[in-house]
Amino acid sequence: MSKGRQLKDRIAERGLVQVMAGHSPLSAKLAAEAGFDGIWASGFELSALHGLPDVSLITMTQHLETMAAMAEASGLPVVADIDTGFGNAINVIHAIEQYERAGAAAVVIEDKSFPKVTSLIAGGRQDLLRVEEFQGKIEAACATRKDPDFLVIARCEALIAGLGEQEALARSAAYEEAGADMILIHSKQKTPDEVESYVRAWQGKVPIVVVPTAYPEFTVERMKALGKIAIAIWGNHAIRAAVTAMQQVFRQILDEGGIQGADKAIVSVEEIFRLQGMDRVKADEKRFLR
Ligand code: SPV
Numbered sequence: 001m002s003k004g005r006q007l008k009d010r011i012a013e014r015g016l017v018q019v020m021a022g023h024s025p026l027s028a029k030l031a032a033e034a035g036f037d038g039i040w041a042s043g044f045e046l047s048a049l050h051g052l053p054d055v056s057l058i059t060m061t062q063h064l065e066t067m068a069a070m071a072e073a074s075g076l077p078v079v080a081d082i083d084t085g086f087g088n089a090i091n092v093i094h095a096i097e098q099y100e101r102a103g104a105a106a107v108v109i110e111d112k113s114f115p116k117v118t119s120l121i122a123g124g125r126q127d128l129l130r131v132e133e134f135q136g137k138i139e140a141a142c143a144t145r146k147d148p149d150f151l152v153i154a155r156c157e158a159l160i161a162g163l164g165e166q167e168a169l170a171r172s173a174a175y176e177e178a179g180a181d182m183i184l185i186h187s188k189q190k191t192p193d194e195v196e197s198y199v200r201a202w203q204g205k206v207p208i209v210v211v212p213t214a215y216p217e218f219t220v221e222r223m224k225a226l227g228k229i230a231i232a233i234w235g236n237h238a239i240r241a242a243v244t245a246m247q248q249v250f251r252q253i254l255d256e257g258g259i260q261g262a263d264k265a266i267v268s269v270e271e272i273f274r275l276q277g278m279d280r281v282k283a284d285e286k287r288f289l290r
């Protein structure tokens with residue numbers, strides 16, 4: 001069964017699935033162990049991992065390789081954040097061929113111009129494509145996929161760009177018309193009101209995807225109460241959790257002049273061995289090394 005089919009089945013079963021951001025095979029594996037339904041191959045997280053801003057600097061190949069490794073390590077469906085599709089509709093065609101072959105369950109393509117600027121930054125340059133041009137990119141993605149269950153999700157950045165609900169709804173309807181399987185609506189308001197209002201007003205047939213990073217009170221319960229939302233993406237909590245943990249431990253080691261205190265606050269080396277699969281190495285050594 002394809003990963004896209006798996007994700008669709010999980011949505012059909014649960015109504016709403018929870019997809020955790022990742023930036024590495026290890027983070028994806030931890031998300032799978034925690035019980036998430038899928039992995040968000042986040043451009044923001046991968047950029048941060050490289051110490052870079054999320055402004056189209058990471059190449060498609062870098063993102064693709066990490067995405068494939070995360071799919072492999074977690075076994076979960078991966079929703080690949082392909083930003084603007086790395087260029088125009090021609091670049092999208094190439095990207096879809098590569099991402100489908102590499103085992104993604106879904107791609108999210110956003111309606112910003114290339115190179116993009118990360119969405120949540122205050123005062124960021126948020127230039128949107130003409131609707132027709134973005135429709136062409138969505139149509140190109142749908143025409144290129146081989147597996148009809150491979151999901152093409154159109155991301156509408158009209159609220160991020162400050163263009164208001166009517167523009168967001170009109171664009172979303174145009175993207176559905178172009179063939180998008182779902183609409184990701186993003187907002188950087190500090191409360192869920194803007195997205196809740198959009199969801200209530202949405203008349204389209206395709207479900208909605210949300211990334212409630214800026215408005216954390218938007219709980220799963222609240223999303224379910226609205227209906228229409230199929231995927232909640234927890235957008236950058238893997239990299240932020242990792243940074244929090246490293247900052248604390250690094251500070252502690254310097255403050256205490258050694259690792260004696262910090263050692264008790266972090267997982268054991270044995271836990272890392274477990275995550276690396278050393279049990280299997282030991283068993284294979286016994287069996288095959290003569
Ligand atoms: C990402 O995680 O890369 C996203 C979500 O696209 S956001 O950073 O909020 O735009």
Ligand code: MG
Nearest residue numbers: 042043044081
């Ligand atoms: Mg992104």
